[in-house]
Amino acid sequence: MNDLEQYALENERRLLFKWQHYFDIYDRHLARFRGTDVHVLEFGVFQGGSLQMWQEYFGPQAMLFGVDINPECRRLEEPRVRIFSGNQEDRGFLQSLANEIPRIDILIDDGGHTMRQQIATFEELFPHISPHGIYLCEDLHTSYWREWGGGFRRRGTFVEYSKQCIDWLHAWHSRQPARLPVTQFTRSVDSLHYYDSILVIEKRPREKPFVVRSGTPSIPEYHGVGPGILTGLRSWFRR
Numbered sequence: 001m002n003d004l005e006q007y008a009l010e011n012e013r014r015l016l017f018k019w020q021h022y023f024d025i026y027d028r029h030l031a032r033f034r035g036t037d038v039h040v041l042e043f044g045v046f047q048g049g050s051l052q053m054w055q056e057y058f059g060p061q062a063m064l065f066g067v068d069i070n071p072e073c074r075r076l077e078e079p080r081v082r083i084f085s086g087n088q089e090d091r092g093f094l095q096s097l098a099n100e101i102p103r104i105d106i107l108i109d110d111g112g113h114t115m116r117q118q119i120a121t122f123e124e125l126f127p128h129i130s131p132h133g134i135y136l137c138e139d140l141h142t143s144y145w146r147e148w149g150g151g152f153r154r155r156g157t158f159v160e161y162s163k164q165c166i167d168w169l170h171a172w173h174s175r176q177p178a179r180l181p182v183t184q185f186t187r188s189v190d191s192l193h194y195y196d197s198i199l200v201i202e203k204r205p206r207e208k209p210f211v212v213r214s215g216t217p218s219i220p221e222y223h224g225v226g227p228g229i230l231t232g233l234r235s236w237f238r239r
């Protein structure tokens, strides 16, 4: 059991509300920020329990920012914990948030979980995540629930929307640049991790990938396979 799960199971402080299998996912992607002056922004303050958990986990140098539509949540501010009230579907509010928060290393979207909220938050704030930061969207199962705007393979769900990220990540290899160009997303994202109900996007500055080829061939005339590649490689070897 990791420290987060242990904390949650023994928690007698403010109420928190997380699925049990999330703790492993958090620890896998967030542990490297512990003990640093990490800036964490969480949508969905609720009763303040998760902000206290993050504070304990990341340590005294961490700076936490919470957002909730319920203005009462502002009462839960503490030293090194700032709380904003606003609607994460409101793009103007999200833009002003980006101006107010000096740096976002980790963004956790645990707010209202509707499709419009998840997409607006991603579109407005993903560009503001620091170059080695993390974007984590929770409760993706609402993409399958009608009441939240979801539905299996329904257009406009966050899961369907986020499938584009797979294309954007691979745009370096696109042969249809008009339809799939290299973008800032392609240049800034290292990996996408889908779990049950969570998408984690890890940022890292990237350049066009290239192949490393070294060593001596062991099978004469065999240069690798793949449509069209064989002919190309044969002529390349003869050069």
Ligand SMILES: C[S@@+](CC[C@H](N)C(=O)[O-])C[C@H]1O[C@@H](n2cnc3c(N)ncnc32)[C@H](O)[C@@H]1O
Pocket (backbone or CB within 6 Å): 015, 016, 017, 018, 042, 043, 044, 045, 046, 047, 048, 049, 050, 067, 068, 069, 070, 086, 087, 088, 089, 110, 111, 112, 113, 117
């Ligand atoms: C699942 S709870 C958050 C749980 C909390 N992170 C925890 O782990 O204890 C969801 C919160 O999102 C807030 N919320 C709902 N819709 C919202 C919106 N449109 N914008 C911002 N917050 C919203 C709710 O008021 C509620 O407090």
